[in-house]
Amino acid sequence: MKKELKSSAPADSEIVLGILNDSKETLSRLYTSYFPMVLQLVLKNNGNEDDAKDVFQESIIVLYNKVKGGNFELNSKLKTFLYSVCRRLWLKRLNEQSKTRRNIQDFSDIIAVEDDLEKHEEKDRQFEMMELALNQLGEPCKTIIEDYYIQNRSMQEICEKFGYTNADNAKTQKYKCLQRLKKLFFQT
């Protein structure tokens, strides 16, 4: 029953390096090599492919945060880490759905990932709060903030894009937007 999946997974150190460099290729290889494993886990435990997609993407976000959070130590195989995270996430969802504890059919080794998931949950809350705050902010503030702080565009570019007469105006606008965003973020 427990059929191990054969896959040509890239070396773990390669992937960690790729994550740190934001390499798209690494993400793609990571995704294609490990998604089948998670799909198997979820399908065999009362889930469908959409559930598998959600759980797997969440586990990658956990991995990225962990790697980028610095002082990352790989004390197990990446595959085991991802599997364990997905397993926990899926168990949690199953329990939320049926309100009963149930056992899960395993396909791989597992390690303890509770700490990572706790951190992830905290980040997840922050993420949702930020998403909410940004959505409430409205245009053009949202785009200005995203352009400046996330896309790292220069004030000059933003000035041109929005047609401000000079950079100072744009800066004032950005300042006002940021103050509103902070207010929205902290009040939720």
Next chain:
Amino acid sequence: MKSDLELMNLIDAYLKGELAGSELSDFEQKRISDPSFDLKVVEHQNFILNLSEYGSRVKLSSDMNVIHESLDIQAIKDEVAPEAPRVIRLWKKYRISTAIAATVALIAVSGTLLSTGYFSKSISTNVNLLRREINSIKRSQNALIKNINDKPAKGPSDPGEYGGTGFALSSNGYVVTNFHVIKGADSVYVQNSGGESFKVKLIYIDPAYDLAVLQITDPGFEKLASLPYTFKKAASDVGEDVFTIGFPRDEQVLGKGYVSAKNGFAGDTVAYQVSIPVNPGNSGGPLLDNLGNVIGIINGKQALLDGAAFAIKSSYILKSIEAIPQDSLDEKLVVNKRNTLAGLSRKEQFKKLEPYIYMVKVY
């Protein structure tokens, strides 16, 4: 607020690494010398970090979605969980044959059960209903003699084709018996222990519970004294001593026994099983407990088996009485609530009961 605006722009510039030379050193100097300024910088820095984490997560998600779109999910699914599709394939292939096989099986099973009479668990096959066929040989001299000696009954001298037992429900002429006793009757008469016959009319039948309520319409009928027995509402326990009075011949016969099971034939919850000697003619007789409460009405016994008679529970008699629309009755049917039999010996109980038990004659 202008200073705050400038301050923020300064911090932004610092965080983006756009400050240089004296500006940078001034800024860092100020962070060291002014803790509240430093706090502002850290606060802002954290918020911006939060914001950029949000940005990178959104980007990561959208990147992953792009990759996900490019995958052939169905192929992966087939590889990791091939069982399900195979089952579905088999099902699709064989479902018509399966349906036919299931239908054939169903017809075969139900046909067999039908032909062996499994569904028609009718009481009549295994239970003898205890109505008596009165043949001409047995026809009672009794009746004739009584006709001569006593005041002449209005009823016919012919003893009828069938007979059973019935007993009074109330003092004003209502009598209960089994439905099977009077089934198919042209006319029905009841005869009391004194040999007087009265014409009765059918008030109510309940074939499901095998009950029939009759009313004496004969002008010669005189009201009885109030009933000595009551009807028990609750079910009786197994082991309770009981007795019955019936007309297996042209005379009242007392039978004694005990309740031997809570349910009747084939688990029929309407009846008790009673271990009591009963014979054709006992049908419709009252089943009484030691205190003189009616707990049931005898209706049959199991064929080919000794000591298993059946009696409809008294609660169903009460239900039938309730089911009769009172408006349609000439006289009110009131069930007796006072028991005067308790504590008496069996001999005295029998004497008191005698006038309330009738032979039911069916023509």
